Amino acid sequence: MPDFTPAAPPGLPALLPQATRPHAVVIGSGFGGLAAAIRLGARGYRVTVLERLAEPGGRARVHRQDGFTFDAGPTIVTAPFLLEELWTLCGRRMADDIDLRALDPFYRIRFDDGATFTYSGDQAAMRAQIAAFDPGDLAGYERFMALSAETCRIGFEQLGHTPFGHWTDMAKVAPGLARLQAWRSVYRTAAAHFRDERLRTVFSFHPLLIGGNPFAASGIYALISHLEQRWGVHWAMGGTGSLIQGLVRLIEGQGGRLRCGAEVARIETTGRRATGVTLADGETIAADVVVSNADAAWTYGKLLPGVARRRWTDAKLARARYSMSLFVWYFGTRRRYDSVGHHTILLGPRYRGLLRDIFTRKHLAEDCSLYLHRPTATDPSMAPPGCDTFYVLSPVPHLGSGMDWAGQAEPYRQMIARRLHETLLPGFEQEIVTSRLTTPQHFRDDLLAVHGAAFGLEPVLTQSAWFRPHNRSEEVERLYLVGAGTHPGAGIPGVISSAKVLDSVVPHASVLA
Incomplete structure (x- = not known):
């Protein structure tokens, strides 16, 4: 050098x-x-x-x-x-x-009954969708976003790069956290503002993006909603x-x-x-x-x-409490699926129960909620011409569950494939030309993550x-x-x-x- x-x-x-x-x-x-x-x-x-x-x-x-x-x-x-x-x-x-590149929309959320919510930075479109779910929740949405903005200002803009090296640092911010009711979970924060259970899900799932259970993660993480609205969601x-x-x-x-x-x-x-x-x-x-x-x-x-x-x-x-782990299936197809967006969240039939299985019971459930990533919706360079790149991610318990992923990985992949076939990608397995898996075992062995927890401490x-x-x-x-x-x-x-x-x-x- x-x-x-x-x-x-x-x-x-x-x-x-x-x-x-x-x-x-x-x-x-x-x-x-x-x-x-x-x-x-x-x-x-x-x-x-x-x-x-x-x-x-x-x-x-x-x-x-x-x-x-x-x-x-x-x-x-x-x-x-x-x-x-x-x-x-x-x-x-x-x-x-x-x-x-700024993405529009940010992502789509598909409920188990087929209903969808398109999450974007377009406030008129967001209000219209909320009104379609429950017109009575529009006022709650405004209050929730005002709370999210204030939480982002304190929790992210002021404290995100501030060292907490002494207990007195925590004492200084405790009044602000108390005012924001940070002891409440993100779900309870959303539930205090929305009546519709589907909207409570839409505005509380964000902690899963950083390894947290929406029913246990501090309400401070409600800041993510404003973070996305203010600075957008992007793709490199x-x-x-x-x-x-x-x-x-x-x-x-x-x-x-x-x-x-x-x-x-x-x-x-x-x-x-x-x-x-x-x-x-x-x-x-x-x-x-x-x-x-x-x-x-x-x-x-x-x-x-x-x-x-x-x-x-x-x-x-x-x-200590550790985050969940992840099961990720990467696959490429010989054709494109242009009806599928860049980011899609496929919710299963359960929300609270599934998260209890993952975080508390450490039980691999027979149902799942999925995040489907299709980068070729924005960036065709991620695949050969005329092809699509995907990864589908399922939150799963960390290795404290005792799960034998060497034997469980393929049955679990097949369950995910059935779910994708039944929802967004009918017949897609016939089009797959390349495939690979990552399990909690890989997080432990390749990334030296304790218990294979994908995000470290919960x-x-x-x-x-x-x-x-x-x-x-x-x-x-x-x-x-x-x-x-x-x-x-x-x-x-x-x-x-x-x-x-x-x-x-x-x-x-x-x-x-």
């Missing part, structure tokens, strides 16, 4: 020559890890990102198969200004590298993987380095200070600061074997903000956490915001030089 020394962003001290900068090691190359690397590079660090898989992205990696491109994980881009900030830190414009042409590649290029442009196939076995410490990492092959890499984008429970439970942990002990990690109030693993480690100095398992939580906006928190808690490189 050549000695490249870009100009410091406005307001920051001048950057040292690359070879003399303090070294920051980032474990993991998901959105949180890559965003952290860029922010550390802008703050004067020489950065090395270590990724155990063969390609970057973590949960956002890409599968390419038989001419089809499958984004493995996140597919919904909201709050794009958080991404734009990363390009700005590098003196670039995101629009020069990424073609980000070429797939979410194009964003990952764009972030990698930014890191390399700063003089940073990405090493794939580099598995971290442990974080090295002297006393209670992180001093580097040791890889699975025995190589030791010294560092002035270490940032972990690995699963938070894995970081504390597996990567600090020589540290007597005070807060995140094995016993506490065992008692986002309930008692595991949020100060109660969540802190961005600045409580256990080891100069160790920092980013990603879904720390504050503020999962989802692209959440994990990118977790990296933004580092600006407040990691010293500028000039302090350590």
Whole structure:
């Protein structure tokens, strides 16, 4: 890597020559890890990102198969200004590298009886649909969206990138959270505003996008409705993987380095200070600061074997509540299905009962609700000409259920196929030309997610903000956490915001030089 020394962003001290900068090691190359690397590079660090898989992205990696491109994980881009900030830190414009398209509609929700709700940023259309379901809920919709806007202002815009390093930080925001009645679940918040049960579902399902149960996740997550309305829902042409590649290029442009196939076995410490990492092959890499984008429970439970942990002990990690996992079926078809939109949510016959099976009973139900992703509705480059790329996702219990996915995966896939055949894609299996599966076992084995939980710790109030693993480690100095398992939580906006928190808690490189 050549000695490249870009100009410091406005307001920051001048950057040292690359070879003399303090070294920051980032474990993991998901959105949180890559965003952290860029922010550390802008703050004067020489950065090395270590990724155990063969390609970057973590949960956002890409599968390419038989001419089809499958984004493995996140597919919904909201709050794009958080991404734009990363390009700005590098003196670039995101629009020069990424073609980000606003989607209209955002997604369609299909109920079990065939009724549909088209969710969009068009307020007139939204009101018309609500009136068609229940005219008496129009006033409730206005009140709900006003609450969502206020919750977004406090919970996301003010607190999303604020560190919660001390209990007093929580005490300061407690009155605002109480005023927003954040102790209520998202479903109870929606139910207080809508009479129609279908509308309660439409305006409460969002926590599932970040691993939460709408009947248990804090009402603070009602902010997502306003987040989408204010900044839209977007698609990056070429797939979410194009964003990952764009972030990698930014890191390399700063003089940073990405090493794939580099598995971290442990974080090295002297006393209670992180001093580097040791890889699975025995190589030791010294560092002035270490940032972990690995699963938070894995970081504390597996990567600090020589540290007597005070807060995140094995016993506490065992008692913690973990998010659901996911069953994802990727498939490509030899023909197009132009009547199917980019994002579709197919609800099953049960809502509360199914979520109880997934989150509480840890039981694999015989029915399902599905998220169907058809990126070729917007971006034909994701498939060969005349073909379609799909993935269908079903929330399922994490591995605490004891489920044997080696034997259960194919029967479950067949059940999903029947559901798709009966609803949106009649006869589609005859058109499939490529296929692959991801189960909770893959989340555990490939992504080192404890219990195969797809989103880390479950986002309930008692595991949020100060109660969540802190961005600045409580256990080891100069160790920092980013990603879904720390504050503020999962989802692209959440994990990118977790990296933004580092600006407040990691010293500028000039302090350590």
